Amino acid sequence: MAYSAKARGLFAEDIQAIKDKGIYKEKRFICSPQNAEIEVEYPEGAPKKKVLNFCANNYLGLSNHPEIVKAAHEGLDERGFGMSSVRFICGTQDIHRELQDKVSEFLGMEDTLLFPSCMDANSGVFESILGPEDVILADRLIHASLIDGIKLCSAQYDTFKHMNMKHLEKKLELHQDKRHILVVTDGVFSMDGDLAPLDEMCDLCDKYSAMILVDESHASGFIGKTGRGTHEHFNCIDQVDLITTTFGKGLGGASGGCVSGKKELIELCRQNARPYLFSNSMAPPIVNASIRVMDLVTKDTELRDKLEWNAAYFRKGVEEAGLCVRPGNTPIVPVMLYNAKLANDMSRDMYAEGIYVIGFFFPVVPSGAARIRVQLSAAHTREHIDKAVAAFKKVGEKYGILGLDKKGIIDKYGM
Amino acid sequence: MAEEMKDMVLEYVIDEYVDEDDEIEVGFETPLISSGIVDSFSMVSLKVFLEKKCHVSLPDKEATPEAFDTVNKICELVRRFQD
Incomplete structure (x- = not known):
């Protein structure tokens, strides 16, 4: 047997090292549909406990929304369970095309390409369009999947201080000798809930002939007055070249992602992106449900308005209670604790009080910036909050x- | 010469990685990577700077987070490849 006792022992030591560092991720089981009210088995084997969920990316409350569940059922009945193929062989149905068109329309982009996840979209987009003569300039706090994608690409890369426009401009000047410059940022940064100053970034990109890619995973469906995203919030929709986003958060909560943007760039992704070429298509029930999501968020702003109200109401509540809250205006509200043990202890006590929230600390957030990240949902009622x-x-x-x-x-x- | 290099690297690290409102003091022995001041992703800027300014090529396998953890260690690494 190749998996020897020695190998097992060495792997066990690796696991123990993770535990010793205090960064071991414990198993937590949700024994109900995802929603504001859930049943949780934690720790493993413990009796199920009813808690209020304040740590899901279920921003618009669509994860178990009756219309979305119905649409998933219809997709299953009409187009089947799976595609058993990557997109370009025999994995593209008419509903995949329909969803892509609806996303392009919603985001105000020329074209869209679906991926199995936004992680896959971010893994594939850079290698598809850039080469060694090009440079990527990335905000230092972008999502891990963008970092992975950038590292997989043969283009050079450099970074700028988080949301620091002077530093970005300095880097844009420094790299003027490159063929293409692509600036990369999150629209909403998931740990702090802060909004990238996209209007300023787009103006700088125009000034220095750079393109810009924005990951809108924590923005699509609810940021901006009609929920189009950060580019709508800052009134710069026409200046954005590429958007990556997910159907796994506000836009449904199941899975799937996409790249949306200038048609030539999307076509290159269609031809070159390895996660598109070598991974299965989004499953028909999820595609059909995501189409209904796009219809819902396009029809009116009821859900994003409720989410906005909920976030403001919660923020006001915890601020008035005397907690230290990072300023912001998104549904991500970090309650700052600075000390990792305090964040851990408080989140455990919150769970005992029936509120499911998680403490985050280094290396997930910078050292000395531990916090409990609270995420609001349109599914929360005033009583929940x-x-x-x-x-x-x-x-x-x-x-x-x-x-x-x-x-x-x-x-x-202490920190 | 060695002191000049240390000063130059320290100045770059402060300018490149420390924000004006950060309450951090960085010296020659301050841990950079293990403390989170510089993360492995943004370390690339420092490597490019060193290669350009010190006329040296640092192989990726040598330019590790451990080798970049303090200004003193960085200068030791650069000198090794200058020799």
Whole structure:
């Protein structure tokens, strides 16, 4: 047997090292559909517990929305379970084309290409369009999948300080000798919930003849006055060249992703992107349900308006309770704790209070910036949010952090 | 000469990786990678800077997060490949 006792022992040591660093990811089981109210088995083997979910990417509350579930059923009945093929062989149905067209229309882009996930879209887009004569300039806090995609590409790359436009301009000047320059950013950064200043970035790109790609995974469907995204919020839709986004968050919550943008760039992705060429198509039930999602978010702004209200209501509640909250105006609300153990302990106590939230700390966020990241959903009711705020107040009081600012919390608990 | 290089690298690291509102003091022995001041993704800017300024080629297998963890270690690495 190739998997020897020695090999097993060495792998076990690797796992123990992860545990020793305090970054071991424990198993948590959801025993109900994804929603604002869920049943959780945690730790593994423990009795199921009903909790309110404040850590899902279920921004618009569509993960278990009756119309979306119905559309998935219809997709299953009318187009079957799976495609058993990559897109370009025999894995593209008419509904894949329909979804691509609806996404292009919604985002205000020329063309769209579906991928099995946004992780795949981000893995494939750079290698498809750029080469060694080109350079990618990336914000330092972009999503890990963009970093992986950039590293898979033969283009040179450089980085600029997070949302620092002076630094970006310096890098744009530095790389003027390259054939193509592609600036890369998240629209909404998932850990801080801050919005990239896309209007300024697009103006700089125009000034220095650079293209721009925006990952809108935490924005599509709800940022901007009609939910088109960060480019709508900053009124620069026509200046954005490429958008990558997901159907796994606000736009449904199942899976799938896409690249949307200038038609030549999308065509190159269709010809070259390895995750498109070598991975199965999005399954028909999910495609059909995603079409219904696009219809829902195009029809009116009811869900994104409710989400906006919920986020503002929660933010006001925890701020008034005396917690230290990172400023912002997105459904991602980081309750700042700075100390990793405090973030861990508080999230455990919040769970005991029936609120499911997770503590984040280095290396997921910068050292000394530990927090509990709260994510609001349109599925939350006012009562859900009141309960979450009350729990934060109770747990915050237990740890003596109410009314303390960053310095106060660090003085008390350290970084 | 060695001191000049250390000063130059330290100045670059502060300018490139520290924000004006960061409450961080960076010196020759300050951990850069293991403390999170510089992450492995943005380390590439530093490598390109060193190669250009010090007229040296640093093989990827040598330009590791460990070798880039302090200004002193970075300068040691550069000197090794200058020799």
